[in-house]
Amino acid sequence: MSVVSESISRRVTLGYIASHYGFELEPSFSDGVTVTSIADSTDSVRPGALYVLRSGADPSTLSVAVARGAYAVLVPPSLVSEAQSAGVPALLATADPETMGALASDIAGTPANTMAVFVVCGDDDEEVQADVVRLADFLHMLGNPVGIISCAGSSSLERELEMTYPLGILDVQHTLAVCSEDGAAAMVISADNETLRSGAMEGVSVDVLGSIETLNTAQSAAMLESTRSRYGFTIDERKRLVTCDEESSWLVGQTAAAGGIQGQRRLSLAIAMALDAGVRRSNIRNALRVSKEMQ
Structure with missing residues (x-):
């Protein structure tokens, strides 16, 4: 499953996520983009999702996630060029489990x-x-x-x-x-x-x-x-x-x-x-x- 879905989530902007969790947003003017779910497997991506690239995952999955409707991606800073090639805004961070748990809980509505x-x-x-x-x-x-x-x-x-x-x-x-x-x-x-x-x-x-x-x-x-x-x-x-x-x-x-x-x-x-x-x-x-x- 690996998804927090839209039906039970709250809508948050990329600007909020970037400022609240200390992520870098690229491009910065995409701060008003809203995501309605979060997923870390391409099969779980739904339109409006924030796709999180798992540690060690193939960066080519970014384009797959975007094709399935991801509005934004979360990737390590070292993969900024791959994220830009995917054609959607990118949050740049190497998020630890504690941060991912807080973010997932936040989007799910705690x-x-x-x-x-x-x-x-x-x-x-x-x-x-x-x-x-x-x-x-x-x-x-x-x-x-x-x-x-x-x-x-x-x-x-x-x-x-x-x-x-x-x-x-x-x-x-x-x-x-x-x-x-x-x-x-x-x-x-x-x-x-x-x-x-x-x-x-x-x-x-x-x-x-x-x-x-x-x-x-x-x-x-x-x-x-x-x-x-x-x-x-x-x-x-x-x-x-x-x-x-x-x-x-x-x-x-x-x-x-x-x-x-x-x-x-x-x-x-x-x-x-x-x-x-x-x-x-x-x-x-x-x-x-x-x-x-x-x-």
Whole structure:
């Protein structure tokens, strides 16, 4: 996919991008040109796009992108002549992942800010993906429309999303924007190597980070930092890695939850993460009671 599309983006001018992110614009008088999407693969280019030439990509793709409707390109300064030959305005910069994440989020309308963003991490990718499903189900049980990013199945509310994994920066921003537009109140993301590329969550602010692993304080802090560093998201420095605790385990024990010990641990993590997000204990108890009655 590798695109932030027009349907969920805001229109921005090249002049704004150049001044806000410190890029050089060539020619300078094209500052009023408006772009409506951003893409880093030619297949994803739509009319009005800003085409970003990936590191190591063939410069000949610039002309392909323009033929498909790109209004402008973003290339390293060393490729200014190739950009000029493509016949559209060029933003000149060697953008780092942090800048690309901020730019993609900007064009998408900062969708992460419209939802509570939950991220699950851990040492076992399959377990992380299973924890994501359980958390999403629990948040839905609490009455939240939920979006999911996971190679085990991404979705926006009840709608499945077709994705090619692992996802990059633009893919993540696109999916967040789609889910925001659909009305999702919460987003659950699987931070695993099958789902996300390194740096894929640049430009995303995370509200709750959790793991089912049994960790001491130092190990929890190390996992939080390694996950943040690998995937590039931001999180409040006062936040800790959420794991199963006595309170969440006690609440699970009151439900006679099905699924065996591992199923109970997954529910315990979901409860702990919901509590960390500020969900009231009474709401959690009510949801668990309703769930038990429906079994």
